[in-house]
Amino acid sequence: MSRSLTARAILFACALIFAGPAASQEDAPKQFVVGGGTPFGYYFGLAGAVCAALNGRNDAKFRCLNVANGDSATNLREVDEGLIDFAFVQSDWLYRASRGKGRYRSAGPNNELRSILSVPAEMLTILAHPNAGAKAITQLAGRRIGYNAPNSYSYLLMRAAVEAARIDVLDSAPELEANANISSQICRGRIDAMVTVERHPSASLAGLIGQCALTLVSLDQPVINQALTERPDLTPFRIKTGSYPGIETDIDTFGLMAVLVTQSSASVPLIEAVMKALFERGSNEASAPLFKAPSSDELKRTEDVAPLHSAAEAYFRQMGWTQ
Numbered sequence: 001m002s003r004s005l006t007a008r009a010i011l012f013a014c015a016l017i018f019a020g021p022a023a024s025q026e027d028a029p030k031q032f033v034v035g036g037g038t039p040f041g042y043y044f045g046l047a048g049a050v051c052a053a054l055n056g057r058n059d060a061k062f063r064c065l066n067v068a069n070g071d072s073a074t075n076l077r078e079v080d081e082g083l084i085d086f087a088f089v090q091s092d093w094l095y096r097a098s099r100g101k102g103r104y105r106s107a108g109p110n111n112e113l114r115s116i117l118s119v120p121a122e123m124l125t126i127l128a129h130p131n132a133g134a135k136a137i138t139q140l141a142g143r144r145i146g147y148n149a150p151n152s153y154s155y156l157l158m159r160a161a162v163e164a165a166r167i168d169v170l171d172s173a174p175e176l177e178a179n180a181n182i183s184s185q186i187c188r189g190r191i192d193a194m195v196t197v198e199r200h201p202s203a204s205l206a207g208l209i210g211q212c213a214l215t216l217v218s219l220d221q222p223v224i225n226q227a228l229t230e231r232p233d234l235t236p237f238r239i240k241t242g243s244y245p246g247i248e249t250d251i252d253t254f255g256l257m258a259v260l261v262t263q264s265s266a267s268v269p270l271i272e273a274v275m276k277a278l279f280e281r282g283s284n285e286a287s288a289p290l291f292k293a294p295s296s297d298e299l300k301r302t303e304d305v306a307p308l309h310s311a312a313e314a315y316f317r318q319m320g321w322t323q
Contacts, residue, residue, distance in 0.1 A: 029063040032270060034260075035075040035087035039068045042121065042199060043088045043258055050086075050260070053290045054277035062273050079261060080110060085270070091118065091257035091305045095233035098306040114309035116260040116271070117278065117291065118302040122197040123237045123255030124157040126217035127209065132192040137219050141167040143192035146182045154195045157255060160234070161219060164226035187212035197255060201243045210245040218251045227254055232304040259305055271311035279319070293321055 034050050037043030044066070051064035067084065069075045075087035076097050096102040100109035128134040132143060147154045162169055186194040187208075198205055208214065216239060219227075224236050239251040262271070278291050294302070299322050302308065308316075316322045 029061055031063045032085040034066045035069040035084045036066055038070055044068050046088045086262045088258050089261055091233040091259050094259050095305045112264045113306045114262050114264050115302050115306040116312045118257040118259045120237050121256045121258040124253045125196050125198045126193055127214045128193045128217050129186050129189050130213045134217055137165050140169055140193055145169045145171055146185050146191040146194045148182050148196040153197045158195045160227045165223045183208055200239050206244050216251045219253050224254050235301045268311045271309055275315040296322055
């Protein structure tokens with residue numbers, strides 16, 4: 001038995017034990033599984049939050065279990081095979097799987113994948129040395145740029161931004177990155193800017209900005225619009241004023257989304273129960289909904305990655321959040 005199936009079997013066994021012997025088979029809530037990422041990571045936490053929100057409702061007719069599947073590829077495969085019911089996956093993986101691009105080209109488009117919602121995840125984050133005097137990406141033309149890992153998301157997203165801005169930058173030498181920590185390089189002025197992907201606000205990023213008097217570089221709106229035209233799997237994001245030391249203006253950027261995905265065959269009652277758990281108050285009226293109401297632009301971004309499930313779309317329309 002595989003690792004994921006073994007873990008799932010254990011979770012189901014535990015759920016049955018805690019359900020108690022008095023509950024009849026008919027009265028017991030129907031169980032479903034949400035796949036997350038690595039244990040205690042962001043995507044695993046999102047899956048756990050969904051389960052906690054649904055399981056905390058007194059009227060719940062379903063019981064949610066979350067499993068750590070490690071990565072988006074595994075989650076997409078297990079959703080497709082019906083081993084799990086939902087999963088949080090990176091938007092670029094879902095986009096390619098839905099349209100049969102990249103590693104999914106040979107399999108062709110997966111027309112059964114359906115999105116439920118999306119939240120901002122890994123955002124392109126550019127930090128400039130104070131001597132660089134760069135506040136906008138166009139001011140990085142011809143500057144030395146370092147990345148937290150070669151050929152990583154930081155590099156790929158920066159390339160999308162640079163191409164959209166129509167500028168050239170000088171990537172730091174590979175041996176420089178291999179022999180020195182990127183944070184040390186920018187603090188010592190060996191590079192003009194460093195690029196990473198972050199979920200904001202970030203405590204580690206705040207420490208680095210404060211320690212080395214770094215500035216966050218913003219992307220102009222035309223640059224963001226151009227990048228998103230080329231990459232429908234990305235979403236705009238704004239780092240609010242005051243999120244970090246010395247940041248006195250909003251910083252605009254873009255990045256990946258974490259998308260809750262299921263199959264088109266997922267039952268309407270199950271989707272409705274999930275939507276209520278995510279967007280409405282639970283049994284404790286003092287508690288806030290898990291997610292805020294999405295804007296029409298956010299819903300369009302989600303739908304551009306993979307079509308919305310019909311029951312999710314109906315819920316958003318009922319709430320007046322979309323036409």
